[in-house]
Amino acid sequence: MKLSGLLLFAFLAVLVPALLAIGADFVAPYDPVSQDIIARLRGPMATHWLGTDQLGRDVLSRILYGSRASLLVAAGSVGSALLLGGGLGLLAAYYRGWFERIVMRLMDILFAFPVMLLAIGVVAVLGPGSVTAAIAIAVVYTPIFARLLRGPALVICDADYVAGARAAGATDARILLIHVLPNLLGVILVQTSLLLSSAILVEASLSFLGLGTQPPNPSLGLMLAEGRNVLLLSPWGALFAGVAILVLAFGLNLLGDALRDRLDPRLREL
Amino acid sequence: MIRIVLARLVDLGFVLIGISALVFCMIRFIPGDAVAIMLGANTEVTPDRVAALRTHLGLDQPLLVQYGRWAWAALHGDLGTSLWTGRPVVAEIALHIWPTVQLTVMALGLGAGLSVPAGCMMARLRGGTADTLLRLGSVAGLTIPSFWLGIVMILALATLAPSLQLLGYVPFFDDPLGNIARLLLPAICLALPILANLSRLVRSALLESLGQDYIRTARAKGLGEARVLYRHALANAMIPFVTSLGIMTGYLLGGAIVVEQVFAIPGLGRLILGAISERNYPLLQAVILLVTAGFVVVNFAVDLLYRVIDPRLRG
Numbered sequence: 001m002k003l004s005g006l007l008l009f010a011f012l013a014v015l016v017p018a019l020l021a022i023g024a025d026f027v028a029p030y031d032p033v034s035q036d037i038i039a040r041l042r043g044p045m046a047t048h049w050l051g052t053d054q055l056g057r058d059v060l061s062r063i064l065y066g067s068r069a070s071l072l073v074a075a076g077s078v079g080s081a082l083l084l085g086g087g088l089g090l091l092a093a094y095y096r097g098w099f100e101r102i103v104m105r106l107m108d109i110l111f112a113f114p115v116m117l118l119a120i121g122v123v124a125v126l127g128p129g130s131v132t133a134a135i136a137i138a139v140v141y142t143p144i145f146a147r148l149l150r151g152p153a154l155v156i157c158d159a160d161y162v163a164g165a166r167a168a169g170a171t172d173a174r175i176l177l178i179h180v181l182p183n184l185l186g187v188i189l190v191q192t193s194l195l196l197s198s199a200i201l202v203e204a205s206l207s208f209l210g211l212g213t214q215p216p217n218p219s220l221g222l223m224l225a226e227g228r229n230v231l232l233l234s235p236w237g238a239l240f241a242g243v244a245i246l247v248l249a250f251g252l253n254l255l256g257d258a259l260r261d262r263l264d265p266r267l268r269e270l
Numbered sequence: 271m272i273r274i275v276l277a278r279l280v281d282l283g284f285v286l287i288g289i290s291a292l293v294f295c296m297i298r299f300i301p302g303d304a305v306a307i308m309l310g311a312n313t314e315v316t317p318d319r320v321a322a323l324r325t326h327l328g329l330d331q332p333l334l335v336q337y338g339r340w341a342w343a344a345l346h347g348d349l350g351t352s353l354w355t356g357r358p359v360v361a362e363i364a365l366h367i368w369p370t371v372q373l374t375v376m377a378l379g380l381g382a383g384l385s386v387p388a389g390c391m392m393a394r395l396r397g398g399t400a401d402t403l404l405r406l407g408s409v410a411g412l413t414i415p416s417f418w419l420g421i422v423m424i425l426a427l428a429t430l431a432p433s434l435q436l437l438g439y440v441p442f443f444d445d446p447l448g449n450i451a452r453l454l455l456p457a458i459c460l461a462l463p464i465l466a467n468l469s470r471l472v473r474s475a476l477l478e479s480l481g482q483d484y485i486r487t488a489r490a491k492g493l494g495e496a497r498v499l500y501r502h503a504l505a506n507a508m509i510p511f512v513t514s515l516g517i518m519t520g521y522l523l524g525g526a527i528v529v530e531q532v533f534a535i536p537g538l539g540r541l542i543l544g545a546i547s548e549r550n551y552p553l554l555q556a557v558i559l560l561v562t563a564g565f566v567v568v569n570f571a572v573d574l575l576y577r578v579i580d581p582r583l584r585g
Contacts, residue, residue: 006402108281109288112566113558116524121558124546125299201415205528208417209543228421228532235425242418249413257409 085145193256381464389472411466
C-alpha cells in the first residue's frame, strides 16, 4: 500500500507535537509552575523563546506541559468513550432485541444534548478539574461511538462467516472479538482520530471557562483565559497557547480525514 | 407520510422525557449532600437552613413524585425559582437568551449562507494541488479554536482601530447598528468552522451528483452548464446539507457559550457560568433543559424538512 504524501504529513503533524508534549520533562527548558515575577510579561527572547506570562513563568514550558495535559485528557476521554460506547454499540448489534432498543434509546437521549452543554452539565455536577473534564468528554462521546459502530456491526453480524463461526461452535465473545471487531477497525481508527481532535478543543474550552484544569497546573485553555486578561500588555501567552491548541487539533483532524480517504476508496475521488 | 410523522413524534416525546429525567437527576448525582453544597456557596450551612432548602426544593418527597411535580410545572412554563434571587428562572433566562439566540442565528446564516457559493466554487477546482490546499484549509477552519480567534480579533482591533468599542452588547431595538457591529466578530468566529464543514460537504455532494446519469442526460439535452450545476446537481447536494444544519445548531449553541465570554456578551454563557459558580442548580437545570429541548425540536423540524425536500423518503 502506497503511503500518500498527505497521510505521511498528517502522521508527522500528530507525531512531532505529541512527542514534544509527552517528553515535556526532557524538552521543556523551565519548570512550568516556577515563577520569576521580575521577568514577567516578556515577549519572545533568547532565554524564553516564547516569552513569559503574568507571573514570569516560561510560556514555552507551560505550553509543552499544557499540551501533555490536553493530550492526556483527550486520550483518556476518547479511550473510555470508545470502550464504553463502542462496546455497547457492538453488543446492541449482536444481541438485538430489547437490549438493543434500550441501549440505543439511552444513547439517543445522551446524543440529544449539545456537546458543550452536556460537558458543562457533567462538570457542574462533579466539580471542575481535569479528571472531571475527561469524564465529561467521555460521556459526550459515548453515544457517538455507540451509534457509529452499531450500523456497520449490524451488517457484519448478518454475514455468512459470522453464522459459520457460530455453527462451528464459537462463543459470543470469540465471534465479537475475532470476527466482527477487526472489520470495524477502519471506522474506529478514523473516528478516534477525529474525536481526539475535537476533545482537545472541548477540553481547551472547558479550561478556558474555568471548568477544566485548575491553576497553577499548566493548561492551554487556562493560558488563553489568563492571557486574555493581560492581552494588551503582552499578548504572547494567549497567542502561542492558541497556536498550540490549533496544532494539536489540526494534526489529529487531518490524520482522521486522510485515513478516511485511505480506508474508504469510494471517497477518494471526491 | 402521516405515519412517519407520528412515529417521529413518538420518538421526540421519548427523547424529551429522557432529557428531562436526566436533567432532573442532576442534583441527585452530585457527590455529597447537594443541599449543603448549594448553601455553602452563599451562606453558612446550618441544619435549619439545610432542612428548609430541602423542603423548598421538594427533596424530602419520593423521587417519582418529585419528578412528576417538576415535569408538570415545567410543562406549564414554571421551571422553578433561582436559588439566590428568588426570581423565576424563566425570567432570568428571558433576560439572557436573546444575545445567544441572535449570535447563533447570525453565525448560522453567515456560515451556511457562504458555504453554498464557496462549495460550488471549490467543486470547480479539482485535482492535485487545489484538492490538497482545500483540504488543509477546511481542516484548519474546523480546528481553529473559536475563542482564540476571538482573542486574536480583539487584539487586532485594539491595535488597528483602538477607537472602535466593539465589546459587550446593546439590544437590537436600542441601537440596531451597534448591536450588529458588536455581534459580527463573534458570529464570524463561530461561523468559520461551520463554513469549513458545510462548504466541503456541498463540494463533495456536488461532485458526487455531477457523476450521476441524470446530469449526463441534462447535458445531453443541451442545458447550459450553469443550469446543470445549480438546478440539477445542487438540488440533490442540498439533502446532506440540510441534515447537517440541525447538528450545526447544537455546535453553535455550545460554541456561543464560550465565545460570549471572550466578547463580554451577557448571554446564556454568562448565566450558566454564574449559576455554576454560585451552585445555583435549579437555574442551571432550567437552562440546560430549555436549550436542549429547543435543539431537539429544531432537529425534529429539520428531519421533517428533509422528508419534504427528498420525495424518496416520503413513502
